Amino acid sequence: MSAFTIEARDARSRARVGTLHTAHGTVRTPAFVPLASTATVKGLLPEEVAALGYEMVLGNTFHLLLRPGEELIERMGGLHRFMGWGGAIVTDSGGFQLFSMGHGTVAEEIKGRNRRAGRDRAGTGAIVAIEEEGVRFRAYTDGRERFLSPEGSMQVQAALGSDLVLALDECTPLHVDRSYTARSTERTHRWLERCVRWQRRHGREGRLFYGIVQGGVYEDLRRESAQFVADSGCEGVAIGGSLGAEKAQMYEVVEFAMRELEGERAIMPRHLLGIGEVDDLIRGVELGIDTFDCAIPTRLGRHGTALIGDPARRWRLDLTKRAFREERAPISERCPCPACANGLSRAYLSHLARARELTGMRLLSAHNLAFTATVVRRLREAIRTGSLPAEAAALRAGWEE
Amino acid sequence: MSAFTIEARDARSRARVGTLHTAHGTVRTPAFVPLASTATVKGLLPEEVAALGYEMVLGNTFHLLLRPGEELIERMGGLHRFMGWGGAIVTDSGGFQLFSMGHGTVAEEIKGRNRRAGRDRAGTGAIVAIEEEGVRFRAYTDGRERFLSPEGSMQVQAALGSDLVLALDECTPLHVDRSYTARSTERTHRWLERCVRWQRRHGREGRLFYGIVQGGVYEDLRRESAQFVADSGCEGVAIGGSLGAEKAQMYEVVEFAMRELEGERAIMPRHLLGIGEVDDLIRGVELGIDTFDCAIPTRLGRHGTALIGDPARRWRLDLTKRAFREERAPISERCPCPACANGLSRAYLSHLARARELTGMRLLSAHNLAFTATVVRRLREAIRTGSLPAEAAALRAGWEE
Numbered sequence: 001m002s003a004f005t006i007e008a009r010d011a012r013s014r015a016r017v018g019t020l021h022t023a024h025g026t027v028r029t030p031a032f033v034p035l036a037s038t039a040t041v042k043g044l045l046p047e048e049v050a051a052l053g054y055e056m057v058l059g060n061t062f063h064l065l066l067r068p069g070e071e072l073i074e075r076m077g078g079l080h081r082f083m084g085w086g087g088a089i090v091t092d093s094g095g096f097q098l099f100s101m102g103h104g105t106v107a108e109e110i111k112g113r114n115r116r117a118g119r120d121r122a123g124t125g126a127i128v129a130i131e132e133e134g135v136r137f138r139a140y141t142d143g144r145e146r147f148l149s150p151e152g153s154m155q156v157q158a159a160l161g162s163d164l165v166l167a168l169d170e171c172t173p174l175h176v177d178r179s180y181t182a183r184s185t186e187r188t189h190r191w192l193e194r195c196v197r198w199q200r201r202h203g204r205e206g207r208l209f210y211g212i213v214q215g216g217v218y219e220d221l222r223r224e225s226a227q228f229v230a231d232s233g234c235e236g237v238a239i240g241g242s243l244g245a246e247k248a249q250m251y252e253v254v255e256f257a258m259r260e261l262e263g264e265r266a267i268m269p270r271h272l273l274g275i276g277e278v279d280d281l282i283r284g285v286e287l288g289i290d291t292f293d294c295a296i297p298t299r300l301g302r303h304g305t306a307l308i309g310d311p312a313r314r315w316r317l318d319l320t321k322r323a324f325r326e327e328r329a330p331i332s333e334r335c336p337c338p339a340c341a342n343g344l345s346r347a348y349l350s351h352l353a354r355a356r357e358l359t360g361m362r363l364l365s366a367h368n369l370a371f372t373a374t375v376v377r378r379l380r381e382a383i384r385t386g387s388l389p390a391e392a393a394a395l396r397a398g399w400e401e
Numbered sequence: 402m403s404a405f406t407i408e409a410r411d412a413r414s415r416a417r418v419g420t421l422h423t424a425h426g427t428v429r430t431p432a433f434v435p436l437a438s439t440a441t442v443k444g445l446l447p448e449e450v451a452a453l454g455y456e457m458v459l460g461n462t463f464h465l466l467l468r469p470g471e472e473l474i475e476r477m478g479g480l481h482r483f484m485g486w487g488g489a490i491v492t493d494s495g496g497f498q499l500f501s502m503g504h505g506t507v508a509e510e511i512k513g514r515n516r517r518a519g520r521d522r523a524g525t526g527a528i529v530a531i532e533e534e535g536v537r538f539r540a541y542t543d544g545r546e547r548f549l550s551p552e553g554s555m556q557v558q559a560a561l562g563s564d565l566v567l568a569l570d571e572c573t574p575l576h577v578d579r580s581y582t583a584r585s586t587e588r589t590h591r592w593l594e595r596c597v598r599w600q601r602r603h604g605r606e607g608r609l610f611y612g613i614v615q616g617g618v619y620e621d622l623r624r625e626s627a628q629f630v631a632d633s634g635c636e637g638v639a640i641g642g643s644l645g646a647e648k649a650q651m652y653e654v655v656e657f658a659m660r661e662l663e664g665e666r667a668i669m670p671r672h673l674l675g676i677g678e679v680d681d682l683i684r685g686v687e688l689g690i691d692t693f694d695c696a697i698p699t700r701l702g703r704h705g706t707a708l709i710g711d712p713a714r715r716w717r718l719d720l721t722k723r724a725f726r727e728e729r730a731p732i733s734e735r736c737p738c739p740a741c742a743n744g745l746s747r748a749y750l751s752h753l754a755r756a757r758e759l760t761g762m763r764l765l766s767a768h769n770l771a772f773t774a775t776v777v778r779r780l781r782e783a784i785r786t787g788s789l790p791a792e793a794a795a796l797r798a799g800w801e802e
Binding site for chain 2: 038039040041042043044045046047067068072075076082083084302325326328338342343344345347348350351352354355357358359360361362363
């Protein structure tokens, strides 16, 4: 049986509904994948994440190899058992974290903060060197120099017991030129070939393996990269790297890659790395993306922002604002999350957010994941019933909470 | 009906089992009362606190009047509704927070840090003046000068909708002399009389009111204060202030007060403020205490420490230590908390604690409250079955996790 089955397609876009079959259950797609970077969806328990409708979470190779270490997790029975999560786990390769450390994050670049390039957020780690063999870096945990090769990343992900592993890539930043991006993308392809060889030799039955498309914002590089990845021998394609400085460009860059994933290649599952705002989910699904991961729902929740069906507010309610101090309504009347289902007022959540209370971080993280699950479920159902254009328009127009 | 009914007594100590009848249900005593200082038991939801066996939580007048303000909470339907807690709520008067701000905390004193006296922990607030009329202080939230009188504290607690209110007291610190303690205790008594008058005029049927015994570590002052509070017209007696520099002295100081709460006065419920370690709960129950509150279970949980049945470790497992990195066992095989019931390993909790993850803070807070609930339930059952001496000895000896 193929690891990915497509069950319905939208007539007017590349959107499709499918099922990803993993060693830890199925994932109905399109799906959003919450981050469990450090072996926990921050603030939530596994059964709560599952109850919100999630079937897969994303563990972070880079963070977990530094703390507590993949060998420890392996000795403890693997990441599923370690964190008590019975569903599927995808692990990223570590590329994004390594290179956002080395180059500064895409968000920082867009905000003009790329002077921080070369230092990680804590200021204690840095890329030492990108070599053909792999990446030399300084660990943020203990300051020691470490080395991660493509094969090393695969080994770490295997030790974690991941159901879906990603090839090590250089996440090329926005501020580098075309020439650097081209050379970097070629190196990412050579790394992918090494990962494919590793996977053929050591891969475990049922462990899915995706390559990552790079190529910056350049159409030819993105198209070449998508072709290369699709034909490399992996089961799925992830789209990573700099997707541009604004949303219109991001959609365009994703489209460059998707054009090469038509025809026979369309049976491969496609993941869009690090993207998860409402409008991006809608457009991503239309562009043919099957799975998404993003820090936004949980990160915003920890910082006092609730996601709501209001595009005019960029889908966000910043509950730390005084305006919400006395609002008796819950965030949403129809949301199944614990805060909304228990009728906790925006006033109360605003109080918790302003006081930086753990309970508030936890409740808003759960709300934002419930919200995101609802958006993705609506898209999934609309594709199945042939009503995606209307549903996408309805979602884009927003709804009453 | 009396607000407190005593159902069984231990033959060899002052321990008793009873029921406190509040406007929001009954509280079986001896009981531990988790802190919900800022309108939340940090990291936990109300239904989780109730599921652990708790029937009352403690709200903090001082914190809540500053943020979000008692008037807002009143407009939102009271503290129970605001935070979604259907059980009983006791509110302290604000005295402890005001005076730990003014004098430095007892813990800081004991550790020789009383130079911090005059500044709160954030360094942004301070006692401006203790006047006969009340306390002038600077708010840590906005730096503005505020004033809290005994009547003001009662008003705030009424606005919160508290089921059990405490009279404003000066929490006399350990480092002051006998003469200051005597004068301070007398002022606390005059404040209590004003609270009693306020309560007679404005008190609501079913809202319980406790005075607070002060008197420092001085036997005569403690005894006088206990007499004064017991005969002041309040329904219950709380014991507050400096209880000494070590546990033996603390028990002695509590004993001074309890000696005056015999005979007819023994029908009054007794609360011990801010105390909640295992050995203190056992001794406190033997001394005749009915209810306890303490930050320790939740605060330790947030800092990576789990409570366990091992007196040799001071009942504490500091999971941030490397020794626990690979322990496969849960904290306790028999604990009903989510971490133990789901079999999450000490290794995993140690990882979360070292990474300062919200999920770890939440899981350890719940574990520590489950642990404390178990200790108190065992004491309650032992008193009822006439086996307190054996059970207290068994608890003190510790048990296998």
